[in-house]
Amino acid sequence: MEPRKAAGLGPPYSCRHLAKNNFVTPVGNDMPLSMSGAETMPDPLQEALPCSGEILVVDDEMLVRMMVADGLSDAGFVCAEAGDGAEALRHIESDAPIDLLVSDVGLPGGMNGRQLAEAARCLRPDLKVLFITGYADNAVLEDIASLAGTEVLLKPFDIDKLVLKVGAMIGPEHEA
Numbered sequence: 001m002e003p004r005k006a007a008g009l010g011p012p013y014s015c016r017h018l019a020k021n022n023f024v025t026p027v028g029n030d031m032p033l034s035m036s037g038a039e040t041m042p043d044p045l046q047e048a049l050p051c052s053g054e055i056l057v058v059d060d061e062m063l064v065r066m067m068v069a070d071g072l073s074d075a076g077f078v079c080a081e082a083g084d085g086a087e088a089l090r091h092i093e094s095d096a097p098i099d100l101l102v103s104d105v106g107l108p109g110g111m112n113g114r115q116l117a118e119a120a121r122c123l124r125p126d127l128k129v130l131f132i133t134g135y136a137d138n139a140v141l142e143d144i145a146s147l148a149g150t151e152v153l154l155k156p157f158d159i160d161k162l163v164l165k166v167g168a169m170i171g172p173e174h175e176a
Helices: 010-020 044-048 062-074 085-093 113-123 138-145 159-170
Strands: 024-026 032-034 054-058 078-082 100-104 128-133 150-154
Touching: 054 062, 054 085, 062 078, 062 100, 062 159, 078 085, 085 100, 085 113, 100 113, 100 159, 113 128, 113 138, 128 138, 128 159, 138 150, 150 159
Parallel strands: 054 078, 054 100, 100 128, 128 150
Antiparallel strands: 024 032
């Protein structure tokens, strides 16, 4: 059995999640760190984002999908989630608003992320796509990056970097 690899969403997301939920974290035997006042502190990342929008997050790994959607939701985006291409296409076929598709490249069920993006573009020609992937193969990366209106973010990544990338891709037309 191969050990699971971390998604790279760790400390920045975890600290924000702990602060949001008012957890107290022990830092030593006698020095607890209370984060209960953290929600009143300004978030420079939030202040830097001029955008909001609707995002469909597609990843077969539930933990990664949830962390990505939670991180984007915390930043002000509205997220829907899908675990495979077929589920994502059902959402895309609906009349739900979608400003950006965030998809893993490797998906189960016979449809990879590139194929999903192509099918989605048949239904929504102007849909922008951000691929999140752990694949480092240059040929694969060049292939998916060659699609117009797409960008690639390599795993592992920091949630703040993801939020900034999503905000930049959606653009100022969705200012809150």
